[in-house]
Amino acid sequence: MNLNANENANQESGxxxxxxVQPSSLSSVxxxxxxxxxxxxxxxxxLETRGIHAWFGKNHVLSDINLDFTAGSVTALIGPSGCGxxxxxxxxxxxxxxxxxxxxxxxxxxxxxxxxxxxxxVTKIRLQIGMVFQKPNPFPSMTIGENVLSGLKxxxxxxDNKDDLLEECLIRAGLWTEVKxxxxxxxxxxxxxxxxxxxxxxxxxxxxxVLLMDEPCSALDPGSTLRIEDTIRELSDTMTIVIVTHNMxxxxxxxxxxxxxLSEGGPGHMIEVARTxxxxxxxxxxxxxxxxxGRFG
Amino acid sequence: xxLIRSVFQDELDGVSQSLVDLTQMVSASISKATTAILSAxxxxxxxxxxxxxxxxTFQHELDARIxxxxxxxxxxxxxxxxxxxxxxxxxxxxxxxxxxxxxxKIARLRHPGGAVPAELHxxxxxxxxxxEKIATKTGVVIATRDTVMSLEVERDDDEMxxxxxQLIGTLVDPSWKxxxxxxxxxxxxGRYYERFADHAVSVSRRVYFLVTGTFA
Numbered sequence: 001m002n003l004n005a006n007e008n009a010n011q012e013s014g015x016x017x018x019x020x021v022q023p024s025s026l027s028s029v030x031x032x033x034x035x036x037x038x039x040x041x042x043x044x045x046x047l048e049t050r051g052i053h054a055w056f057g058k059n060h061v062l063s064d065i066n067l068d069f070t071a072g073s074v075t076a077l078i079g080p081s082g083c084g085x086x087x088x089x090x091x092x093x094x095x096x097x098x099x100x101x102x103x104x105x106x107x108x109x110x111x112x113x114x115x116x117x118x119x120x121x122v123t124k125i126r127l128q129i130g131m132v133f134q135k136p137n138p139f140p141s142m143t144i145g146e147n148v149l150s151g152l153k154x155x156x157x158x159x160d161n162k163d164d165l166l167e168e169c170l171i172r173a174g175l176w177t178e179v180k181x182x183x184x185x186x187x188x189x190x191x192x193x194x195x196x197x198x199x200x201x202x203x204x205x206x207x208x209x210v211l212l213m214d215e216p217c218s219a220l221d222p223g224s225t226l227r228i229e230d231t232i233r234e235l236s237d238t239m240t241i242v243i244v245t246h247n248m249x250x251x252x253x254x255x256x257x258x259x260x261x262l263s264e265g266g267p268g269h270m271i272e273v274a275r276t277x278x279x280x281x282x283x284x285x286x287x288x289x290x291x292x293x294g295r296f297g
Numbered sequence: 298x299x300l301i302r303s304v305f306q307d308e309l310d311g312v313s314q315s316l317v318d319l320t321q322m323v324s325a326s327i328s329k330a331t332t333a334i335l336s337a338x339x340x341x342x343x344x345x346x347x348x349x350x351x352x353x354t355f356q357h358e359l360d361a362r363i364x365x366x367x368x369x370x371x372x373x374x375x376x377x378x379x380x381x382x383x384x385x386x387x388x389x390x391x392x393x394x395x396x397x398x399x400x401x402k403i404a405r406l407r408h409p410g411g412a413v414p415a416e417l418h419x420x421x422x423x424x425x426x427x428x429e430k431i432a433t434k435t436g437v438v439i440a441t442r443d444t445v446m447s448l449e450v451e452r453d454d455d456e457m458x459x460x461x462x463q464l465i466g467t468l469v470d471p472s473w474k475x476x477x478x479x480x481x482x483x484x485x486x487g488r489y490y491e492r493f494a495d496h497a498v499s500v501s502r503r504v505y506f507l508v509t510g511t512f513a
Contacts, residue, residue, distance in 0.1 A: 249371060280373045282510040293376050294302050 052106035063267035076251035079261035084268025093129035130203035134215040136195035138187030145183040151206040173201035174231040193224020213243040319390040320436030326397035331425025333404040345401035352394035389496040396493040424490040450501035457494040
């Protein structure tokens with residue numbers, strides 16, 4: 001979120017996707033600290049949306065969303081059901097267009113390049129912008145290991161050491177210690193919370209710059225939820241995370257920035273975006289205050 | 298069955314009302330304590346001392362209720378400010394009750410004599426009246442959340458500070474003829490009234506904060 005004009009000053013630009021995936025140092029995972037300052041954040045390329053509109057048929061569901069996501073930050077999208085949060089994140093990795101009758105307008109800039117530009121390979125966009133869904137969806141007949149590495153296989157990416165990558169992704173997703181002795185069991189045999197972390201590990205294996213999460217904890221018990229929240233905090237050291245959540249406390253706990261969406265009878269639009277501490281202590285807009293204090297929605 | 302959020306709103310209103318009740322209790326107790334000290338009324342002094350236990354119990358129950366609301370409702374934004382502020386205001390109001398209690402204890406200690414020499418009665422009557430008024434006004438500030446009035450309380454306290462300075466001036470004057478023991482009593486009494494008003498100012502400032510989110 002570009003609330004501070006200097007925040008993005010040192011970002012590298014023009015980083016393109018590599019076709020070879022290398023395990024990175026695990027030390028950054030171990031040193032993850034939720035109390036980071038802006039200068040300690042991962043500096044990378046940012047994600048921006050410019051004038052995003054979305055339609056289902058003639059129904060205008062989302063209007064003029066302009067958001068800058070600072071690299072290495074967690075942004076929570078909150079708002080009542082039907083306000084366009086999920087539709088918005090689905091425009092970011094070009095999933096919205098696969099719904100029959102769906103249309104969109106505007107730009108989604110990753111590294112300054114529009115993901116909707118002519119000639120852009122949608123599959124490659126999804127490697128850079130991963131997604132975790134509300135319901136855990138591992139491939140049930142694949143083993144845990146196969147699940148994690150499935151993205152590489154589908155995208156025909158080469159990796160030097162699959163075992164190292166597998167371990168790294170499962171560690172970063174907070175699942176390694178629970179499954180390291182049974183990587184050959186099927187993904188469907190895990191609990192709901194473990195399956196969700198497996199899906200996160202799977203998303204990480206292709207080294208996305210951005211991870212979109214659509215209510216990733218809404219089907220999970222409180223313990224699994226906390227583990228996934230820990231995972232989100234740790235991952236945000238190295239990537240940009242956008243999370244849709246209906247759980248206010250979750251938004252307050254895990255995110256650096258919070259954006260409030262509302263439809264008010266028309267297309268969903270953004271009412272307010274600010275640092276999360278501000279949204280939950282002193283929101284500027286009365287509608288935001290009414291929503292976060294539970295007075296409507 | 299009432300909706301969850303309207304129950305929450307009722308609980309918040311209840312907290313605010315309890316704070317107003319506390320201001321009325323401490324306003325009444327400082328008024329009675331003033332009468333007790335000026336008329337050497339032992340019975341009234343005992344009543345003020347007993348009332349302080351009641352105020353303490355009331356505050357403990359209020360704090361327990363606030364903690365319960367925070368735990369169950371997980372309030373944010375202005376609701377969170379209102380509840381955290383209420384916890385601190387209840388502590389200030391409880392201390393105001395203690396000040397009345399201290400005044401009453403000096404009345405009891407000096408009974409059947411009077412702790413305040415006759416020539417200082419008007420000054421203590423003025424301090425008592427100022428204290429009672431400032432407590433009552435603080436109650437109105439809590440009930441109405443009137444930020445302009447919350448700042449007025451600060452100015453009302455200037456009157457108390459002026460009386461306090463006058464008292465100290467009298468006590469340190471070479472013409473003081475009532476001895477050290479009396480001077481100590483009166484120094485403490487003056488301090489109790491002055492602190493009473495300071496706590497009221499503190500409560501009023503907190504109302505300003507809970508409404509605006511900024512400190513005055």
